[in-house]
Amino acid sequence: MAAACDLADAGYAVTLVERRPYLGGRTFSFVDQETGCEVDNGQHVFMKCCTAYIAFLKKLGVLSKASLQERLRVPVVDRRGRRAAIYSAPLPPPFHLLPSFLAYRHLSWRDKALAAYALLRIYLTDEEDWRREDGRSFLDWLRAHGQSAAAIARLWDLVIVATCNNDVSRVSAGQALMVIKAGFLQDPHGADIGLARVGLSSLLVQEVAAYLEARGAVLQLGRSVQALECEGGRMVALRLGDGSRLEAAAFVSALPFHQLLPLLPRELREGPFFARAATLETAPIVNVNLWYDRPVMEDELLATLDSPVQWVFNKGLLHGSGAGAYLDVSISGAQRYFAMDKGELEGLVVRELAVLLPPTAQARLTRCLVVKERDATFAPTPGSWGRRLPPVTPVSSLFLAGEWTHAGPGAPWPSTMEAAVRSGIAAARAVQQALPLAASGAPLSTDATAESVLVQG
Ligand SMILES: Cc1cc2nc3c(=O)[nH]c(=O)nc-3n(C[C@H](O)[C@H](O)[C@H](O)COP(=O)(O)OP(=O)(O)OC[C@H]3O[C@@H](n4cnc5c(N)ncnc54)[C@H](O)[C@@H]3O)c2cc1C
Structure with a gap:
């Protein structure tokens, strides 16, 4: 989304292709039919040092839908x-x-x-x-x-x-x-915590779509890319699920590495550049959403020690719906918990909360909803720095974004919304350098009918 917005800003004719019927990728929410609450696919936190992400929220005019601590x-x-x-x-x-x-x-x-x-x-x-x-x-x-x-x-x-x-x-x-x-x-305010005050899909998805459409971009939602067609060291087209092709002067992939690699021609996938990314790994996150029959928590968030319950977020307070009665327990690095079924997770978390947050022991649990994300983030394991690919690839006209890439310059960020936005900006910049727009609005080095296609991400 960040790459698309920047390229549309720069005057490119952008098409954004997304497999799901909605934007947002790994940051999305849905309405729980039973409670009517917006439930995130997992609690997302940002910090004041996430300058690119905050600038993106500002550019879309949605920063007021999030809150930032005055001090950590x-x-x-x-x-x-x-x-x-x-x-x-x-x-x-x-x-x-x-x-x-x-x-x-x-x-x-x-x-x-x-x-x-x-x-x-x-x-x-x-x-x-x-x-x-x-x-x-x-x-x-x-x-x-x-x-x-x-x-x-x-x-x-x-x-x-x-x-x-x-x-x-x-x-x-x-x-x-x-x-x-x-x-x-580095900065006394770098770790001040930012939290969305609405569900993640209500934070910026509509605004991104409106921003892009106002700049002439085309959104192709619910369309899955099946293959990246390359010829003679250039990428020439996307093949979509319905068999159709999309040609373009430049392509930006914002796919996670494990979804990008299978779409590449074999010789590229196994070649020295892309093969490095094949050894990257992902890590899961589990969120346990709990509704109680009365307020059970005053703080907006709580970190815990010596417990599988790592962080508790007071979603009722954050989203302004039934303060203190809707909690989200966020468990990162959740390999051990991923295989547990909902009943086991619910039992474990409820027992732990009774110890860590005693008012929950007096309250009645009215609903529990578990959201598991297997490939929540790429894993910054030892040695992963060199396996993260840069935005410019050996395939002229194919550029890479995505939180797992190394947007550079500077050290790579862990898997965050900040890393995702930075990567989009870097990929858009790389496209502009490789394919500057003529005054007429057409890319200089290509035929006039070509348009810029963004594989979204
Ligand atoms: C539960 C959870 C908690 C998290 N917590 C935090 C947090 O607290 N703070 C933080 O900063 N980050 C957090 N993250 C990480 C953050 O969400 C990601 O790093 C970031 O969203 C990645 O963005 P991206 O654009 O690189 O990739 P994605 O958001 O994964 O975007 C890739 C897109 O490509 C689409 N796609 C895939 N295959 C195809 C195809 N074949 N054709 C067309 N489209 C395709 C996907 O549908 C998706 O929309 C969390 C993630 C999860 C899951």
Whole structure:
């Protein structure tokens, strides 16, 4: 969507092809018939350091449908009911986290001192360090920097599982260092949390469609791309599910890697450029939506320790429907929970919440709805940096976007809406460089009838 908007802005004739009958990709919501509430495919959080995503919301005029904390504040509760908070104080970085750190009762003083040392080391890293550290896991890095098992579980995993969708043993040290520095250490407001106040499909989908149509773009929804046709080092057409073809001067794929690769001709898929992406992996997220018969939570969000319930979002409060009675429990890196059936997940989460959030134990659960996303994100595993492909490919006229690509310059982001928007902007820029528009509006290096087709994504 970001690539389409930028190319339409630049005057290209854009066609956006999407397999589903609606836009939004991995960010969508639906109305639960029983409660009438909008339910997301999974809670999505952004932070103030997600500058491209925030600019995209602004450009579409929908930023007011989301809220951004004035200062980072995340309450953290453990299974003994002890509460602390991670918050940002009005001090220059990296000292803005110090007061919250000193008061953080979930760590011993020794662990705090060692964690402060590790944070200082991270503060001093740069992109070169992140690239060098990509080959090992963040767990190895943390152990090499004196972090205890308790500090890993009660501090580092809290941040990394939520941002990288895997625990520290499965996340590249380079990716983790980048996330912590960019999000938490560079700017005292970098980690301020942003949340949509409406269901994800109500956030921007209509506005994207209107934005594109106002610029002459064509939306082809409910049309599946079956193959990318390439000839002599160029991509010439898309083959669609109904057998029809779409020709164009340039194509931007915003497909996830595991959906793009099967559509390529075999020699390309197995060739040195695209084959790198074949070893990327995905990771699942499970969301358990719970409705109680009375308010059970006051905070907008709550992080938990030592529990499969990682984060609880107060959707009733966020969406303004029955404050405190509709909760969304978001479980990232959910490999262990994915195979559980709804009854097991419901039982597990309800039991845990009774401990972590005691008012739920007194309330009656009226509905539970589980949403599982198997390929929720690509997994930034050790060594994944070099497997993420750039926007420009060896196939002239085929450009890549998607959160798994490496939009560059700079270090790649983990699988986020920010990474997706950045990748769209980078792909649009690459198209404009390769195929500048003549004053007449036609791409310079192609025949006049060609139009620019965007494979959406
Ligand atoms: C449960 C969950 C929770 C998440 N939480 C967060 C979060 O808190 N914060 C955050 O920033 N990110 C989060 N993410 C990740 C974020 O949603 C993704 O990184 C981002 O949406 C990826 O966008 P994309 O455009 O690259 O890919 P997608 O959104 O996957 O877009 C790809 C599109 O291609 C379409 N498509 C696929 N195959 C074809 C075909 N053959 N023909 C035509 N169209 C096709 C798909 O239908 C889809 O619309 C979460 C994801 C999930 C699932």
